[in-house]
Amino acid sequence: MTVLKEWMVGNHVFRREEPDLLWCTYKGPTRASDIERFVTIARDMAANDRVFVVSDIRLSTIEKDARELLSQSLRPEWLEGLVYVGADALQKAIVKAMMIALYFTGKCKVNIEFAQSEQEARDIIARSRQAQQSALASAASAAASASKLM
Template sequence: MNGMKEWTVGSHVFRREEPDLLWCTYKGPTRASDIERFVSIARDMAANDRVFVVSDIRLSTIEKDARELLSQSLRPEWLQGLVYVGADALQKAIVKAMMIALYFTGKCKVDIEFAQSEQEARDIILRRRQAQQGALDSAASAAAAKRM
């Protein structure tokens, strides 16, 4: 695969960045048809490994039916984490309510973070990757020690 691929869906842009990042820039209203395409892209990307999804929602709104479709369609096994960029207080409340509902139904147990800028989102992803690598390294060391 090449390093980057981009899809334009209405006024929104979805961009894959290697190795495991789906960057979503939403502009204007987000409809159910937009979410259908997002879900298709995320599912395809996650066919090989879990992905981080960053959603820049500074210039967008999401319609109720689109929120419901997202809640029904998102799969935790696809995701390493979600980062929302530029969420205002109402958007944060909507995202948290959606994820809490999914968490309690057992459908989604994924970490969600909020950032104010692209750089802050990239820093969060870097920190998460480093933590995951540290956990993998610790597990490998423990397994090696058991074999000795």
């Protein structure tokens, strides 16, 4: 993937990759100010189209106020999917709890996946893109068939 832009936010690195990927590598504690910057970048990227966000959290922790800001700030219309790389059991529980809360409030209905490596995350996104293309092709075919019947 081609890196279009990279941001350093404290110890964290955010990379925009073609065509629609925001790769986030978190190292050390993640604070609310880091999440504010992430939200700005994700929102700006999503101005054109929904994005996949991969968060490599193997070397990080997230502070409570940062978790709360993240759950309040994410918008489903920005996101095609979320993949967390290297989440331990506690991190998975935190992510799932945040997303369940958002799901029940109607704020977030986004596919969330967990991966153990960068390659696994990229494979998940490739499968998701392929499924989207298949769904679009099926919808186009159904629409063409329906128009022939009229």
